[in-house]
Amino acid sequence: MTIRVIPCLDVTGGRVVKGVRFEGLRDMGDPAELAARYESEEADEIAILDISATSEERETAYDAIAAVRRATTIPITAGGGVRSVNHVQRMLDSGADRVTINSAVVAREDLLAEIVERFGTHCCMIAIDAAVSSQRGWEVLVRAGKTRTGLDAVEWANRCERLGAGEILLTSWDRDGTGSGYDLDLIRAVSSSVNIPVIASGGAAGAHHMIEAYQAGAAAVLAASIFHDGSTKISEVKQLLAGANTADRTGEGR
Numbered sequence: 051m052t053i054r055v056i057p058c059l060d061v062t063g064g065r066v067v068k069g070v071r072f073e074g075l076r077d078m079g080d081p082a083e084l085a086a087r088y089e090s091e092e093a094d095e096i097a098i099l100d101i102s103a104t105s106e107e108r109e110t111a112y113d114a115i116a117a118v119r120r121a122t123t124i125p126i127t128a129g130g131g132v133r134s135v136n137h138v139q140r141m142l143d144s145g146a147d148r149v150t151i152n153s154a155v156v157a158r159e160d161l162l163a164e165i166v167e168r169f170g171t172h173c174c175m176i177a178i179d180a181a182v183s184s185q186r187g188w189e190v191l192v193r194a195g196k197t198r199t200g201l202d203a204v205e206w207a208n209r210c211e212r213l214g215a216g217e218i219l220l221t222s223w224d225r226d227g228t229g230s231g232y233d234l235d236l237i238r239a240v241s242s243s244v245n246i247p248v249i250a251s252g253g254a255a256g257a258h259h260m261i262e263a264y265q266a267g268a269a270a271v272l273a274a275s276i277f278h279d280g281s282t283k284i285s286e287v288k289q290l291l292a293g294a295n296t297a298d299r300t301g302e303g304r
Contacts, residue, residue: 051230052291052292053264053268053269053270053271053291054094054249054258054269054270055092055093055094055260055269055271055273055284055287055288055291056062056093056094056095056096056097056105056127056160056249056270056271056272056273056276057084057085057088057093057096057097057271057272057273057274057277057284058097058098058099058251058272058273059084059085059096059097059098059118059274060099060101060274061081061098061099061100061111061114061130062075062100062101062102064081064111064113065077065078065079065080065081066079066080066081066084066089066278067076067101068223068274068278069273070226070227070228070275073074075187077104078274078278078279079117079278081098081114082120082121082185083121084123084278085098085118085121086122087121087123088122088259088277088284089122089123089124091122091283091284091285092186092284092285092288093241093284094124094125094129094149094270095124095125095126095127096118096122096125096126096146097126097127097128097129097150097219098114098115098118098122098125098127098128098129098146099128099129099130099150099177100114100128100129100130100131101130101163101194102103102194102259103130103131104130104152104153104154104192104194105130106195109131109133109137109140110128110129110130110131110132110137110141110282111130112120112141112200113144114245115128115141115144115145115146116144116145118145119144119145119146123244125147125148126145126146126147127146127147127148127149127150127175127219128141128146128148128149128150128221129149129151129175129177130146130181132149132151132154133161134161135161135164135165135168138165138168138169138173139168140168140174144228146214147173147174148172148173148174148175149165149174149175150175150176150177150219151165151174151175151176151177152176152177152178152179152192153192153193155176155210156192156201156206157166157192159209159213162174162176162210162214162215163213163214166213166214166215166216166233167214169191170216171214171215171216173216174214174215174216174217175215175216175217175218175219175249176207176210176215176216176217176218176219177218177219177221177223178190178203178210178219178220178221178222178240179192179194179195179206179221179223179263180203180220180221180233180236181195181213181222181223181224182224182256183202184221187202187203187204187239188202188203188204188236188239189201189202189203190199190203190206190234191223192200195223196228196259199255203220203236203239203240204239204240204243207220207240207243207248208243208244211244211245211246216246216247217246217247217248217249217269218240218244218246218247218248218249218251219249219251220237220240220250220251220268221251221271221272222236222249222251222252222253223252224229224252225252225253226251226252226253227252227253227275228253229253229254229255229276230253230255231253231254231255231259231262232250232251232252232253232254232260232262232263232266232268232271233252234255234262234263234266235265235269237250237266238266238267239283240264240267241267241268241269242267245268247269248267248268248270249268249269249270249271249272250263250266250268250270250272251271251272251273254271254273254276255276255278256282256287256288256296257286257287257291258304259271260287260290260291261290261294264294264301276283
């Protein structure tokens with residue numbers, strides 16, 4: 051099984067931004083220009099997430115999705131501000147191949163079933179932003195990490211799979227933007243408890259962290275900062291991943 055490498059474009063105000071734990075955002079460039087660069091570097095797909103849409107209670111930036119679509123031919127996953135089936139339709143019409151949803155499904159689980167019924171499992175990815183819980187395990191966060199829900203991340207992943215989600219974008223809030231590596235325990239816990247693919251996100255500083263995530267059970271790895279600042283080339287990461295011994299995977303769900 052070949053691991054997918056996915057650069058992530060967190061956008062707000064029409065620009066790509068990046069911070070640490072969703073705070074201290076820095077301008078990283080134009081979404082379409084970065085997406086085109088990443089396709090040339092052999093990215094498997096592009097994720098474009100409007101990180102302020104939910105907190106600002108508005109729909110996603112459809113024009114940013116359309117611009118990235120015009121600049122690339124690889125699959126696009128888009129998210130941010132999804133609150134209805136109509137929002138999903140507009141994102142797909144703008145050029146997305148599938149959508150990722152977090153806060154709205156936590157607020158109303160039926161929305162996930164409605165989206166799956168209308169567009170199919172392959173179009174629906176659940177984003178789970180998880181932080182280490184004071185009790186134990188990991189707690190689901192919503193509204194760009196600003197609100198704790200009390201939901202256990204592993205149990206929520208299982209629930210979303212039963213509701214029809216086709217894939218899980220699993221972000222460690224504690225590791226996001228830190229370069230300290232993915233939360234491998236979180237990846238193991240979620241990927242071994244579900245039968246749908248898990249995308250690891252939050253904390254990568256290089257290919258070695260991506261290999262670790264794959265060995266922990268991730269089907270794909272997502273990163274932002276290391277690609278935006280030019281310190282890591284996607285093509286180089288893929289070569290290293292292809293040459294790595296990844297036989298000792300510990301996750302069972304995929």
